[in-house]
Amino acid sequence: MSIETNNLSFCYGKKAVIEELNLKINKGFNVLLGPNGAGKSTLFSMLTGLYKATSGVIKINGYDLSHDRAKIMRTMGVVFQQSTLDLDLSVKQNLIYYAALHGICSSQAIENISEILTQLELTSRLNDKVRTLNGGHRRRVEIARALIHQPKVLLLDEATVGLDIDSRKMITEYVGSLCQTLGICVLWATHLIDEISEEDQLIIINEGKIQAQGTSGQLCKTHKVADVYQLYRTLTTSVEII
């Protein structure tokens, strides 16, 4: 259960947005914090194999992405920044279609996540069209869908953006608890500092480079700052945070 990058770089044309990035995270809740434009989504696109790195190596669960992408995809769940649910299908149809892409039959799919559906309070919504769900419930469906093939690594790109306080709290706490119950490696990209607790592993990224990595409490001590907000201000030049 790990994600590792070695000297990873990516350019859009001539513009370098990820520069010789060396990252190593293990199981647990790992937060990738950075301002708008820091390179979080670009990094996610590379980790999921959507973008090919300009140079460098990505290893996930010990497999090299450039050689073993199919193996990696079998052990990886992803929630992208933009919703990818079909609004005109029911929750269940969205889930079983995705499961089928992983070669999982519909009964097995629902069995795999029956407990998750209960915990996410989705069981009663299974036959509802996604269009009738609010933003918080749609996000929960995407999380359940990302877990349907029982991944070892879960990537979430700004999964709580646009949600109300209660939905954000529910989702961050639930994903945090998955690290304990399933023992998986979560990479949670955000620019919302109130989602970070002292014991979370924190990676601060700015302008395509890692500025700091460690538990948030430890990093605050090392950089002699009172809280994550001060830490963030010290290590990035942007003030665009909520």
Ligand SMILES: Nc1ncnc2c1ncn2[C@@H]1O[C@H](COP(=O)(O)OP(=O)(O)OP(=O)(O)O)[C@@H](O)[C@H]1O
């Ligand atoms: N398709 C593209 N072509 C050119 N530049 C791009 C493209 N996509 C992103 N960029 C630039 O790459 C940099 C990193 O963008 P990216 O979306 O990865 O950042 P981010 O940290 O995810 O930001 P946000 O929090 O706003 O989603 C930014 O300067 C952005 O303008």
